[in-house]
Amino acid sequence: MKVEFSGDRLLLESHEDDAGPYYAFPGEAEAATVPVDRQQAVNARVRPLGTAEAVLAAWSRGERTTGWVPKDDPTSPPPERRRGGAVVVRDGRILLIRYAPKDGDKFFIPGGGVEAGETPSQAAVRELEEETGLLGHVERPLAVVYNRGREEHYFLLSVAPEPAQPARGDLAPGQTLGWHEVAALPDTPVWPKRLAWRIAQWHATGWPAEPVVLADSSGELDAPCTW
Incomplete structure (x- = not known):
């Protein structure tokens, strides 16, 4: 998956499931993205979760992770x-x-x-x-x-x-x-x-x-x- 910024906003795909709207990092399919500011990202569901946390942590320090990054999803496997x-x-x-x-x-x-x-x-x-x-x-x-x-x-x-x-x-x-x-x-x-x-x-x-x-x-x- 790819991490990209446009100005001061993170580019994410917008999706929805049974629990409501969520964002996802772009994949190889190059689906359409929307710009999301830091406050929106902090208060939203962004998948995969581990990747999102790492990107947000760097963003909070004034750093921007960009480029292709590995998937990190702590929600899988099911919780014990x-x-x-x-x-x-x-x-x-x-x-x-x-x-x-x-x-x-x-x-x-x-x-x-x-x-x-x-x-x-x-x-x-x-x-x-x-x-x-x-x-x-x-x-x-x-x-x-x-x-x-x-x-x-x-x-x-x-x-x-x-x-x-x-x-x-x-x-x-x-x-x-x-x-x-x-x-x-x-x-x-x-x-x-x-x-x-x-x-x-x-x-x-x-x-x-x-x-x-x-x-x-x-x-x-x-x-x-x-x-």
Whole structure:
């Protein structure tokens, strides 16, 4: 597949499937392309996912990958495990779980594995209650994140009754709950890193109409994120 730019825009093919519109890098067939700016690319589904993440990473550093590149698709083979995650935002702050001190000063979004007979959204609601005592209601899907054989689904949840306060529930030893500034997420070591960056952007500009699809690495939590 080929990576090409026209001015300050990435040239991609426009497609649609059962989940809605998506973009793809041009292949050997030389199909028609459309120019996509960086903000559009960040908030869209671009296939193949691994290639898209590499191109976006370079673009965020002011570099432009061009020419023929290998296909990198972490969505294949099928994931070994699925997870449902609960994004809870209130008054400019997001609810996060801090890892145990032995794991360093790092955080993750509440959630857990999808059990038999559950959907990812049901798992997000259940895990939120188990970990924090909060009763959540799914407002919208935000993202699907692929990481080392895992497929993680994240949802924006509201919680009731107001003013609900989290309480330490079914957490691992040493883990703690707390509210953190959404605006600080790009510089906070929180998993998933690239989703955290987007949550900060969406909170300021509006939540996405369709969930984004991301590849991410838990080995990059300490570095500030810009894409």
